Structures are given as structure tokens and as C-alpha cells.
Amino acid sequence: MELQEIRKKVKKELDKDRYEHTKGVMYTAACLAMAHEGNMEQAMLAGLLHDCAKCVPNDEKIRVCEENHIIISSVERENPTLLHAKLGALYASTKYEVTDPEIIHAIKIHTTGEPGMSLLDKIIFIADYIEPKRDKAAHLDEIRKLAFEDLDACMADILYDTLHYLNNKKGAIDPNTQLTYEYYKQYEREQEWKH
Ligand code: DGI
Ligand code: FE
Ligand code: FE
Numbered sequence: 001m002e003l004q005e006i007r008k009k010v011k012k013e014l015d016k017d018r019y020e021h022t023k024g025v026m027y028t029a030a031c032l033a034m035a036h037e038g039n040m041e042q043a044m045l046a047g048l049l050h051d052c053a054k055c056v057p058n059d060e061k062i063r064v065c066e067e068n069h070i071i072i073s074s075v076e077r078e079n080p081t082l083l084h085a086k087l088g089a090l091y092a093s094t095k096y097e098v099t100d101p102e103i104i105h106a107i108k109i110h111t112t113g114e115p116g117m118s119l120l121d122k123i124i125f126i127a128d129y130i131e132p133k134r135d136k137a138a139h140l141d142e143i144r145k146l147a148f149e150d151l152d153a154c155m156a157d158i159l160y161d162t163l164h165y166l167n168n169k170k171g172a173i174d175p176n177t178q179l180t181y182e183y184y185k186q187y188e189r190e191q192e193w194k195h
Contacts, residue, residue: 001096001097003041003044003045003048006045006048006049006096007048009095009096010022010048010049010052010096013052013055014051014052014054014055015055017133018051018054018055020133021051021131021133021134022047022048022050022051024131024132024133024134025047025048025050025051025124025127025128025131026044026047026048027044027047027131028047028127028130028131028132029043029044029046029047029123029124029127030043030044030047031148032123032126032127032147032148032151033123035148036119036123036151038119038120038123039120042100042102042103042120043120043123043124043127045098045100045103046102046103046106046107046120046123046124047124047127049088049091049092049096049098049103049107050085050088050106050107050110050124050128051084051088051128052088052091052092052095052096052107053083053084053085053087053088053090053091054084054088056084056087058080058081058083059080061080061081061083061084061087062077062080062083064087064090065083065086065087065090068090070083070086070087070090073174073175075172075173075174075175076174078172079171079172079174082111082112082174084111085107085108085109085110085111085112086108088107088108088110089104089105089107089108092104092107102118102120103120105118105120105121106118106120106121106123106124106125107124109121109125109176110124110125110128111174112174112176112177112180113125113155113159113176113177113180113184114176114179114180115179115180115182115183116183117155117180119151122151122152122154122155123151125155125158126147126151126154126155126158127147129143129158130143130144130147137161137165138161138165138193139157139161139191139193142157142191143157143158143161146189150187150189152184152187153187153188153189155180155184155187156181156184156185156186156187156188156189157188157189157191159177159180159181159184159185160181160185160188160194162177162181163177163178163181
């Protein structure tokens with residue numbers, strides 16, 4: 001499918017705000033690919049599709065994952081919204097005919113990350129967090145700047161803040177989020193907010 005055709009289809013699957021966010025991620029991912037010598041077309045397609053399953057009702061997320069033998073962890077069962085990443089990866093290949101395994105992988109892990117991420121994985125994870133419509137997270141100015149300088153340090157800082165945010169709101173932490181932070185914390189910037 002052509003990018004334009006995928007855009008139209010994604011727009012139908014998402015509510016207005018989510019589609020606006022999706023466009024933000026698509027173009028931010030393109031910019032990050034420019035800054036870090038990544039593949040811009042690949043980054044845009046992964047950005048466009050990363051949340052394609054976000055607006056599927058939670059019970060349907062669980063049902064479709066089970067039907068397709070996607071493993072659901074205990075944290076995912078309690079927080080089915082996390083499943084939009086794995087389900088999005090499935091839909092990217094089945095509904096949007098994406099065959100590039102790197103794109104499918106970046107979508108699959110975009111919510112928690114995982115240790116040892118590829119350049120594309122990091123671009124999508126970070127673009128998701130910093131796209132212009134995002135306004136609630138802490139330290140966004142610093143994190144946005146860092147995204148164009150050092151992807152690994154940026155991963156560490158985003159995960160640090162995400163774990164703090166989840167701890168404060170007593171959200172269950174997915175083991176992958178914790179493991180990814182442990183992996184990237186060696187790159188962490190010495191910021192004021194961590195002292
Ligand atoms: O889908 P988006 O909202 O664009 O972004 P996302 O896929 O990164 O999902 C963001 C949400 O996921 C945010 O509210 C934090 C949450 N999240 C990330 N890691 C974990 C998590 N939620 C839980 N319960 N556990 C995690 O480890
Ligand atoms: Fe998402
Ligand atoms: Fe997103």
C-alpha cells in the first residue's frame with residue numbers, strides 16, 4: 001500500500017486527537033531520522049502506524065491477541081491498553097501489508113521499549129514522547145533537545161521519567177519498561193531533576 005492510502009485508512013481507525021498525534025509522530029520520526037542518519041521513509045511509515053490499534057476497545061484487544069496467539073503478560077492483562085503496541089504490529093502486517101520486519105518490530109515495542117533497541121526502534125519510541133502535541137510530560141524541553149543530540153541518553157531520560165510517573169500514579173510497571181531503563185541508564189544525563 002502507498003503511504004497516502006495507509007494515511008487515509010489509519011485516519012478512519014483513530015479518533016481526531018489520536019490521528020493528530022500520529023501525524024506528529026510521523027513527522028517527528030522523519031526529523032529524527034534526518035538528524036541521526038536513519039531511513040526517513042521507514043521512520044515515517046513506522047510513525048504513521050505505531051498507534052494504529054490504539055482505538056480498538058480493550059476487550060477486543062485481548063480477544064484478537066488471543067486469536068492470533070500473541071502472548072499476553074500478566075501486566076498486559078491488567079492494563080490491556082499496553083497491548084495496542086503488539087496488536088498494532090500485527091495490524092501493520094495484516095491490515096496495512098507492511099512487510100519490513102524492522103517497522104513491525106519498532107511498532108511492537110514502542111510503548112515499553114526493550115534492551116538493545118535498533119535506530120528505528122529508538123526513533124519511534126522517542127518521537128512518540130516528544131511530538132509537538134505532547135504537553136503533559138515533565139522536562140519536555142530538555143528531552144526534546146537531547147533527542148537530536150544523543151538517542152541513548154534520551155532513552156534513559158524518558159524511561160527515568162516514565163518510571164517515576166508510573167510509580168506516582170501506582171501504575172503497574174511492565175518488566176520491559178524496567179529492563180529497558182536498566183539497559184539505557186548507563187547513558188543517563190546528569191540532570192538536576194535526578195538529584
Ligand atoms: O500510545 P501513546 O499514548 O501515544 O504512547 P505509548 O504507547 O508510549 O503509551 C503511553 C502510556 O503507556 C503512558 O501512559 C505510560 C504507559 N506505559 C509505559 N510503560 C508502562 C506503561 N504503563 C504501564 N502500566 N506499565 C508500563 O510499564
Ligand atoms: Fe502507543
Ligand atoms: Fe503514540
